[in-house]
Amino acid sequence: MQKKDKEKVFGGDWTEDMLREFLHANSYDGSDPDYIAAIRAYRHMVPDVFADYITLFVAEGHNVNAKHVDGATILQTISSHANGADYAGTLTAAGAE
Numbered sequence: 001m002q003k004k005d006k007e008k009v010f011g012g013d014w015t016e017d018m019l020r021e022f023l024h025a026n027s028y029d030g031s032d033p034d035y036i037a038a039i040r041a042y043r044h045m046v047p048d049v050f051a052d053y054i055t056l057f058v059a060e061g062h063n064v065n066a067k068h069v070d071g072a073t074i075l076q077t078i079s080s081h082a083n084g085a086d087y088a089g090t091l092t093a094a095g096a097e
Helices: 016-020 033-044 047-059 074-079 085-093
Strands: none
Touching: 016 047, 033 047, 033 074, 047 085, 074 085
């Protein structure tokens, strides 16, 4: 079995530069790029790191109410996940609806 050359980082110490790498994303399906960026961050971060990310996300002028092409907001998508409560709380505190 081959060893992966890169592993996903879920916890640990994240620098601001590392968080900034998740601020921008391309949309290939018509979804808001801010939606894509936030969901991508959610998938790679533990709740505490995600909270730091959302603070930066909002401070940089990104939209916490961005939507998927189907109309679901970031909060709606994350709230639908079994382990999404902590993440959803962070989004709600940041003004997500």
